[in-house]
Amino acid sequence: MLLLNCPHCxxxxxxxxxxxxxxxxxxPSLDCSDVGWANYLFFHHNPKGVNLERWRHTFGCGRWxxxxxxxxxxxxxAIYSMSEPRxxxxxxxxxxxVLS
Amino acid sequence: xxxxxxxxxxxxxxxxxxxxxxxxxxxLQDAYDVVIVGGGGHGLATAYYLRKxxxxxxxxxxxxxxxxxxxxxxxxxxxxxxxxxxxxTQFYEHSVKLYEGLARELNYNIMFSQRGMxxxxxxxxxxxxQRRWANxxxxxxxxxxxxxxxxVSQLAPALDCSPQARxxxxxxxxxxxxxxxxxxxxxxxxxxxxxxxxVDIIQNCEVTGFEVGAxxxxxxxxxxxxxxxxxxxxxxxxxSTMMADMLGFRLPITSYPLQAFVSEPxxxxxxxxxxSPASGLYVSQSDKGELVVGxxxxxxxxxxxxxxxxxxxQVLRGLVTLFPSFSRLRMMRQWAGIxxxxxxxxxxxxxSPVPNVYLNCGWGTGGFKAIPGGGWxxxxxxxxxxxxxxxxxxxxxxxxxxxxxxxxxxxxIAH
Numbered sequence: 001m002l003l004l005n006c007p008h009c010x011x012x013x014x015x016x017x018x019x020x021x022x023x024x025x026x027x028p029s030l031d032c033s034d035v036g037w038a039n040y041l042f043f044h045h046n047p048k049g050v051n052l053e054r055w056r057h058t059f060g061c062g063r064w065x066x067x068x069x070x071x072x073x074x075x076x077x078a079i080y081s082m083s084e085p086r087x088x089x090x091x092x093x094x095x096x097x098v099l100s
Numbered sequence: 101x102x103x104x105x106x107x108x109x110x111x112x113x114x115x116x117x118x119x120x121x122x123x124x125x126x127x128l129q130d131a132y133d134v135v136i137v138g139g140g141g142h143g144l145a146t147a148y149y150l151r152k153x154x155x156x157x158x159x160x161x162x163x164x165x166x167x168x169x170x171x172x173x174x175x176x177x178x179x180x181x182x183x184x185x186x187x188x189t190q191f192y193e194h195s196v197k198l199y200e201g202l203a204r205e206l207n208y209n210i211m212f213s214q215r216g217m218x219x220x221x222x223x224x225x226x227x228x229x230q231r232r233w234a235n236x237x238x239x240x241x242x243x244x245x246x247x248x249x250x251x252v253s254q255l256a257p258a259l260d261c262s263p264q265a266r267x268x269x270x271x272x273x274x275x276x277x278x279x280x281x282x283x284x285x286x287x288x289x290x291x292x293x294x295x296x297x298x299v300d301i302i303q304n305c306e307v308t309g310f311e312v313g314a315x316x317x318x319x320x321x322x323x324x325x326x327x328x329x330x331x332x333x334x335x336x337x338x339x340s341t342m343m344a345d346m347l348g349f350r351l352p353i354t355s356y357p358l359q360a361f362v363s364e365p366x367x368x369x370x371x372x373x374x375x376s377p378a379s380g381l382y383v384s385q386s387d388k389g390e391l392v393v394g395x396x397x398x399x400x401x402x403x404x405x406x407x408x409x410x411x412x413x414q415v416l417r418g419l420v421t422l423f424p425s426f427s428r429l430r431m432m433r434q435w436a437g438i439x440x441x442x443x444x445x446x447x448x449x450x451x452s453p454v455p456n457v458y459l460n461c462g463w464g465t466g467g468f469k470a471i472p473g474g475g476w477x478x479x480x481x482x483x484x485x486x487x488x489x490x491x492x493x494x495x496x497x498x499x500x501x502x503x504x505x506x507x508x509x510x511x512x513i514a515h
Contacts, residue, residue, distance in 0.1 A: 001409050015410050019400035021354070038500040042352035042443055046341040048403045071355075071403045 005079055008061045020054035023066045024086045048072060052086065101296035104207050122288060123295035128302050131328035132158045134482055135320055137307050137343065138335040139163025140172040141283075141468065142460050144290035144301070145475020146333055146482070151297040153476070154483035159299045162322065164306035168287025171337050174405075174437035175468040176360050176394040178373050178384065180217045180278035181242050184233055187493040187505050188446060189240040194490055195473025199281060202472060208289030210281050211387065217278035217373040218247070218255060220422075221271045226378070234273040246273045258369050258423050266421050267378055278373065280384055280392075286471055309346050316455030317347075331456045333482050335474075338403070338438030340461035349453040351461065352443060352499055357398040357436035358465050359407040361415070363429045365389030379418030391429065393419055397441065397465065407436035439464050444504035449478060450487050450495035458482050459496065 002014035022044045028036045045051070051071050056064045068078035068087065078087055102108065102120040112119055134150055136143045139161045150156040161167075179199050181192035203210050221227045234244040252272045253261040261269045291301055302324070309321035310332070319328045334343045338355040366389050375382040380396040395415030398408040412434065420427040441464045442448060448462035460478045463470055477488035487495060493505060 014399070014408075021401075034500045034502070038352075039350070042499045043350040044352075044354070046351070046354050046401065048339075048342060048355075051401065053401075069400075071401055074402065074404060 002074060002076070004055065004057075004067070004076070006057045006060060006063075007065050007079060007081060008063055009057060012057065012060055016057060016059040018056045018058045020056055020064065023052045023054045050077065054082070101207075101292060104209075122292045123301055125303075126300050128305070128324055128327070129158070129160070129300065132160045132300075133330045134159050134333060135327060135329040135331075136161045136333045136335060137320070138170075138337070139167035139287075139291075139301060139303065140170050140335065140337065141168065141286050141290065141471035142337075142463075142474045142478065143333070143335040144168075144287060144294055145471050146335060146460065146478045147299045147301075147475075148290050148294040148297065149475050149479035150483060151294065151299055154479055156483055157298075159294075160327070161294070161299060161301045162305045162307060162320070162327075163301070163303045166303050167291050167301060168284055171437040171439065171467060172283055172287045172471070174360065174435055175283055176382070176384070176392050177280045177283045177386075177468065178217065178278070178382070179212070179281050179469040180275055180373075181469075182217065182219065182233070182237060182244065182275045182278065183507055184236050185505050185507060186240060188507050189237060189242055191473055191477070191490045191494075192469060193240065193242050194476070195470050196277060198472030198476060199469075200277075202286075202289070206289040206293045208285060208292060210285040210289055212279060212281045213387070214277050214279040215372050215384070216255075216274050216276040217375060218252065218272050218274045220252065220259075220267075220269055220374065220376045220378070221273075222267045222269065222376070222378040224270070227271055230271070230273045237275070242275065243277050244273055244275050247271055255372055256370060256374055258425055259374070260422060260424050267376065274372070280373065280386070281468075282387075283468060286468075290471075290475070307343070307346075310454075310457075312347065312454055317457050331458065331482055333458045333460060333478060334452070335460040335478070337461065337463065337467060338440050340440050340459070344452075347452070347454050347457060351448070351459075351496075353440045353448075353462060354401050355403055355438050356400075356441050357402050357404065357407050358439045359395065359398065359411055359415070359434060359436045361393040361412070361431050362386075362433045363391040363393070363426075363431050366391065366429070374422070376418060376422055379421060381415055381418035381422065383419060383423075390432070391419075391426065393431075397439070398436070403438055405436050405438060407434065439467070441465075443499075444506045445508040446505040447474070447491075447494050448496055449474065449491045450481055450497075451485075452496065 181196045183189045237244040311319040344351045370385040373384040383393045442462035477491040480488040
C-alpha cells in the first residue's frame with residue numbers, strides 16, 4: 001500500500017487516488033505527422049526505476065499533481081505541482097534511471 | 101529424445117534408473133542464425149517452430165533465469181478463444197486448435213482439460229452484449245452457447261444465482277472448448293521438443309546490450325559473452341521495454357503487475373472456468389482441487405512481482421460475492437507477474453524499427469493462451485521477414501495508422 005502525500009490534503013491511502021500515467025508528455029502541434037501523433041498518444045516511457053507520473057486525488061480534493069515513484073521499490077522521492085517543470089534527475093535525488 | 105509412452109514410463113518408473121534428461125545443456129556457440137531472447141512459452145515455441153516448420157538450422161533461446169520461470173509459470177492456465185473481432189478470434193482460435201493437438205505433437209502431457217469457460221451476465225445490457233459476442237464467435241467458426249440462469253446454475257451450482265444476489269446472474273455464455281492447461285508442461289514440452297530438434301536452450305544468460313550495424317542487428321552482448329546473430333526475436337513480455345531501450349526505440353507498452361491466488365485444495369466443486377466481467381473475477385478449480393483465482397490489473401505501473409493489496413481485496417470480494425460458500429476458504433499463495441499492456445489490448449507481433457529484430461510482446465494478461473499460435477506466427481515472421489497472415493494486423497505500425505484492434509471493450513476483460 002502506498003501512502004501518498006497529497007499537496008492539498010496531506011497523506012492519504014492509495015485507494016483515494018488514480019494514477020494517470022507518464023507526466024511531462026508534450027502534445028505536438030496539430031499539423032504533426034501520424035507517427036508524431038502516435039508517439040504522443042502511445043509510445044511513452046516505461047522505466048524500470050524512477051518514473052515521473054501524474055496522480056489525481058479522485059476521492060479527495062480531485063486535483064492532479066506529479067509524483068516521482070520508483071517502479072520496483074514503489075519509493076516516492078518527489079511530489080510536485082502540475083505546473084512545475086520536469087525535475088532534474090541527473091543528481092540522483094530523483095533517480096538516474098529516468099530516460100530523457 | 102527418448103519417446104514417452106505408457107510402456108517407457110512404466111519400465112523407467114519401476115526400474116528407477118535411466119530417467120533421461122528432458123532437454124540438454126549444450127554449450128553456447130559463437131554465432132546463430134536466429135537468437136530468441138526469453139525462454140518462456142512464446143520463446144520456446146518460436147524456437148521449436150523455427151526448426152520444425154522453417155528448417156532454420158542454428159537457433160538459440162537465451163533465458164536470464166530458468167525456462168518458464170516468468171509469466172509462463174505465473175498465469176492462471178486458462179486457454180480460450182472467445183474474442184469479438186475477426187483478427188483476434190482467428191488468431192486465438194488457431195492457438196486453441198494447436199493446444200488441442202499439442203500433447204501428441206510434443207509427446208508431452210500438457211493436461212489440456214476442456215472444461216469450458218462460462219462468462220456471466222449480470223444485467224440486461226450484459227445479456228444483449230453477450231448475444232452479439234457469442235454470435236460473432238459462431239460466425240468466425242468458434243463454438244459458443246448462450247445460457248439462461250437455470251443452465252448457468254446447473255453448470256456451476258456453487259454460484260449464488262438467487263434473485264436477491266448482490267450480482268444477480270441473469271445468464272451467460274460458454275465456450276465449451278476453452279479450459280485449462282498445465283502451464284509448466286507447456287514450457288517443458290516445447291523445450292524438450294525444441295532441444296530434440298537441435299535448438300540450444302541457454303539458461304542463466306542475460307542480454308545486456310546489442311551491436312547494431314548499418315544493416316541491422318549483428319550481435320547480442322550477454323553476461324556470457326558476445327553472440328553473433330543473423331536475426332533476433334524478442335519474447336520477454338513485461339520486460340520488452342528494457343530490450344527496446346537498449347536498441348534505441350520505444351514501445352507502446354506499460355508494465356503492470358497481474359496477480360493470481362490459489363486456495364487450499366477442495367473436493368470437486370467447480371468444473372468450469374467462471375468469469376464475471378462485472379466483478380473483475382475469474383476462477384477455476386485445478387486438478388489438485390485448489391481454486392485458482394485471478395482478477396484485473398494492479399492500479400499503477402510496476403515491475404515489482406508482488407502486487408497491490410487493494411487489488412487483492414477487490415478480487416476476493418468478487419469471489420465471495422459470487423460464491424458465498426467460498427468465504428471460509430483459506431488462500432495458500434498469492435503472486436504477481438509483470439505483464440506488457442498495450443493500449444488496444446492486442447499483441448505486437450512483427451518487425452521492430454531495427455532491421456532483423458522482431459517483436460513478440462504486448463500480450464498483456466492474455467499471453468498464455470496464445471503460446472502455440474504466437475510461436476507459430478512469430479517463427480513465420482522471423483523466417484520469412486514478413487508477417488504471418490493471422491498476425492498481419494498486429495504490427496507496430498498500427499498505432500500510427502490508427503488501425504487499433506480494441507479488444508478491451510470487445511472481449512470483456514481489459515488486457
